[in-house]
Amino acid sequence: MKASPSHLAWSLPLALLATACGPHDVQPASPTAEQPPSVPTPPAPPPPAAPTTRWRCGELLVSAAFAQERVDLGFSGRKLALPVAKSASGARYADDKGNEFWNKGEQAMLTLAGEEKRDCETTEHVSPWEDARARGVVLRAVGQEPGWWVEIGAGDAYPLHAELDYGERKIDIARSHGISSTPGFGAQMEDGTNVILRTKQEACSDAMSGERFETSAELTVGDKTYKGCGAYLDR
The missing domain is CATH 2.40.128 (Lipocalin)
Incomplete structure (x- = not known):
């Protein structure tokens, strides 16, 4: 039996529609969002400042900034860095010139090359030399x-x-x-x-x-x- 003209008229658009919408013609949607710009890695923060304590060693007002391997002393407008040294107790810092700072809690002992030992104790007073430098x-x-x-x-x-x-x-x-x-x-x-x-x-x-x-x-x-x-x- 031959297909009627009306049947052919309906079949042709449906076939074309099925062909146009076939799965092989479906395209994935293109991404429209832009990629965020790369953010540079921030620089590493500087190491924390060494804690500073202040001491009265005889007539001297001394500041002591402790680092991992040394102590930085300030007194009489001078700076003196001493490396860590062996000690049976407390924290001892010394160089080969005869300078030494030996800290035991709130007590310490300072020896400057060619001078007598000075007993030290903690203080809140700031040396006028340290204040002037600041x-x-x-x-x-x-x-x-x-x-x-x-x-x-x-x-x-x-x-x-x-x-x-x-x-x-x-x-x-x-x-x-x-x-x-x-x-x-x-x-x-x-x-x-x-x-x-x-x-x-x-x-x-x-x-x-x-x-x-x-x-x-x-x-x-x-x-x-x-x-x-x-x-x-x-x-």
């Missing part, structure tokens, strides 16, 4: 009879501040400058008075406390000269 002071010097001290600040201006004659006279100069004749700084007060601070790399001992330094200092204000000891704190 404030960015470049050079600090002190002296006795009469008591005086001077500080040279950091920056291009090198501001100078001094207290003389046990604090009775104070000097503030906004700008000083290096001098070529010797290590040091020079400045001039508003009234024209010259202020010159000279230093020399040599052993120096404070006349009152006996504290030892590696730099001597001489401060001249007009026609008066003050002698003492100092330290460069930016080194």
Whole structure:
């Protein structure tokens, strides 16, 4: 029996539809979302700062920053790093020059090369040298009879501040400058008075406390000269 025209009319569109929608023609959807940009690996955080304790060792105020294999000592404007050393008890740090710091709880013992041993105990007081370094002071010097001290600040201006004659006279100069004749700084007060601070790399001992330094200092204000000891704190 022949198919009727009406049957053929319905069969042809259905066949075409089945062919067009066959599984072999189904295409997967293309991804439209963009891949997130790669994020660089952040740098490793810096190691934590070594814990710092403060000690009074005789006439010295000492800071001690403990690391894994050493202790960094600060005193009299100086820095001294000592490696860990063998010890039967406590934490001992020493070098081959005769410097030693032996810590046992809240007690310690400090030996500086060529000097007597000092017994130490913990303190909350901060050395004026440590305080000056934290404030960015470049050079600090002190002296006795009469008591005086001077500080040279950091920056291009090198501001100078001094207290003389046990604090009775104070000097503030906004700008000083290096001098070529010797290590040091020079400045001039508003009234024209010259202020010159000279230093020399040599052993120096404070006349009152006996504290030892590696730099001597001489401060001249007009026609008066003050002698003492100092330290460069930016080194």
